[in-house]
Amino acid sequence: MNGEAQKPVDKTAAEDNGSERVLPASHDLSPGRRDDLFSTAANAVGDVAYRWNINSDHIHWAEGAQAMLGVHKAEDMSSDSALRSRVLCQNGSSRLDAFTGATVADNGAGVPYELEYQLKDDTGALRWYEDRGRWYAGADGKPEIAIGVLRSIDERRGQAERIERLKTFDELTGLLNRKHLMGAIEETLGHTVRTKSSGAFLLLAVDNLTLINDAHGFDVADEVIVGIGKRLRGLARRTDAVGRYSGNKFGLVLRNCSKERLIAVTERLLASVRDQVIQTSRGPVATTVSAGCVSLPAHAQTVEHALSHAEEALTAAKQMYRDSYVMYTPSREREQMRRHNLNVADELVAALNQRRICLAYQPIVSSVTGDVMMHECLIRLEQPDGSIAAAGNFVPIAEKLGLIGLLDFRAMELTMETLRNRPDVTLSLNVSGRTTSDHMWLDTLVAQLRADRTLASRLIVEITETVALHEIAGSAEFVTTLRDLGCQVAIDDFGAGYTSFRNLKTIEVDLVKIDGSFVQDLVTNKDNQFFVRTLVELAHNFNLPIVAEWVGNAEEVAMLRDFGVEYLQGFFLGEPVLQLPAANMRGALANKRA
Structure with missing residues (x-):
């Protein structure tokens, strides 16, 4: 030892390079250096x-x-x-x-x-x-x-304050968010009961927000939403509550508001938006709002009733014209229909879970030979008592309540199962407008067809004319995907939409089915005869075979055959059955010819 103070040694470093390394003074952990080290670390x-x-x-x-x-x-x-x-x-x-x-x-x-x-x-x-x-x-x-x-x-x-604020207020408009808007409705309902007063709830929606999005972009549409929110808040009293209900919808909760005052307030709100443009970063934008109004507690005793009744009134207002409002009024018939729809929806869900959705098969025959060429798959519901409900009893409700996609998926599963079990049949499957844009439905069908290539040539997928022409590009893509797999595609209800030569050429289908309403009374109705002949000529210009639906008698069979219709379908030729015949029927028209 030479008496010199020993400096700290970094043992880890020494072991790495085989020699001892002296630590820098700034890393010295001796008592005199601790404060400096503390400050240095904090500053770092x-x-x-x-x-x-x-x-x-x-x-x-x-x-x-x-x-x-x-x-x-x-x-x-x-x-x-x-x-x-x-x-x-x-x-x-x-x-x-x-x-x-x-x-x-x-x-x-x-x-x-x-x-x-x-x-x-x-x-x-x-x-x-x-x-x-x-x-x-x-x-x-x-x-x-x-x-x-x-x-x-x-x-x-x-950030914490922003998160806390978002718990109460809408991020874009600064108004109450939906949760607290519902809380305001609940408070107002309680206030009306305690004070024996009246209140109201208004649900307002921007009429042309989609057009604003398309014309100016989403940023400007957001500015319009903010501008409308400011006007509503400016017209509201201190005791009122204004909130953003959803994307283009606002809610206004009014205390101490009679029916007469509700009408006056609603008209003033609509006028405040209609009569003055909203200034945006891209210039002034004109817009209007429509409203559904509910008196509290006279026409709604719960928050859920207030919201559903306001939605119903708003829907009615938007169906009239823009810049309009509807005051909700109770209707026994409407309530009965709503309860019926909910009961049907419950039954549909139960039937899907219990595998009580089934298919009925209706034959489509050749107008020349009378042979059965294919069958249309029609969805049915087996009720708990064993009886069978036709599609008309539940499909419209399923479409209204958003359950049609589930039915279409089940119908596709059953159709594919039948095709696998019956290699002698060709089946036609209907799909709703919503399903044509359902990628999961299409991906599932594609996977099944690729797993067994023999199925595609015996499958026809039907889409209605109005759906096909509503979004030409999307329909064309849907049709192309199916045809590339080997399926055929038919336009159902041909003549009920807005058919043109250009549309038929764009979509490129394989078959058209004339809407049955034009076949009814064909023998005696000259207008229907002219219309069917015109549709046949239009389809034949594109080399498209035709199916006539709702064929009801031998006279109609003869007339349709003379018009050049290739295939016929209707109760006269065969009713839908739950079990396919053992083999394709032959000579179905043998004893039914005119």
Whole structure:
């Protein structure tokens, strides 16, 4: 030993390179270096360390404190008393109160503390800080020294406040969000009961938001929504509640509002939007709103009833024309229909779960030979008592309530199962308009057809003319996908939509089915005869074979054959049956010819 002080050695590094390495002075952990190391580490992560002598009320700050606190004069932050006028603690107490009011005694290791408070900088702005550290007691057991770290948490607090605000308010408009709008309806219903007064709920929707999106873009549409929200809020009283119900819908809850006043308020709200354009970043935009109105509690005693009745009235208003409103009025027939629809929906769900959805097969015959060429698959519902319900009893309700996709999926499964079990038949499957854009339905069908290529040539998929022409591009893609797999595609209800040569050419189907309403009374109705001949000529111009539906007698069979219709379908030729015949029928028209 030569008597020189030994410097700390980094053993890990020494082992790596086979020699001893002396640590830099800044990493020295000897007592004299600890404070500097503490300050250096705090500064490295953007914090500021401090030592506070509580008895002398002197605060020693590490480098960077003035910039973090936004204080230009060092004396304004050299003591707690100097900072006191700038600090706003959440509970109204001071930083010192957090120490002197502590119930924990210092046993020699110090007592930890953690505070959050705001501090006013030299510009008058409030900044949020997190203050963490330990205080140490003097000989009398009272706090004497505090050593801590100050961290700016403006961003964190701002995010927390934004999250908290979003729990109550809509992010775009600043109005109440849907949850708290519903809470306002509930409060108003309670108020009307307690005070024996009346209130109202209005549901308003922007009429032409889709057109605004297409013409100006979503940003401008958002500006329109914000502008309408401001107008509604400007017209509302202090006791009223205004909120955003959904994308283009607003809700307004009114207290102490009679029916007469409700009409006046609604007309004023509509006029405020109609009579003055909304200024946006791309110029003025004109728009209107429609409204559904419900009196509380006269026509709605619960929040759920208020919302459903307002939706119903709004739907009726939008069906009339733009810039209109409808006052909800109870209707026994409407309530009975609603209950019936809900009962049917429950039965549909139960039938799907219990595998009581089935198919009936109706033959489609050749007008020339009378042979059965294919069968249309018609969906049926087996009721718990064993009776069978036709599609007309539940499909319209399923479409209205959004359950049609489930029925289409089950019908597709049953059709594919029949094709696998009966290699001698060709089947035609109907799909709804919603299903033509259902990628899961199409992907499932594609997967099954690719697994067994022999099925595609015996499958025809029917889409209605109105659906096919509603979105030409989407329908054409749907049809192309099926035809590329080897399926055929038919347009059902041909003549009921807006057929044109261009549309038929774009969609490229394989078969057309003339809407049955034009076949009814064909023999005696000259207009129907002219229309059917025209449709046949139109289809034949594209080399498309034709099926005539609802064929009801031998005279119609003869006339349709003379018009050039290739295939016939109707109860006269064969009713739908739950079990396919053992083999394709031959000569179905043998004893039914004119």
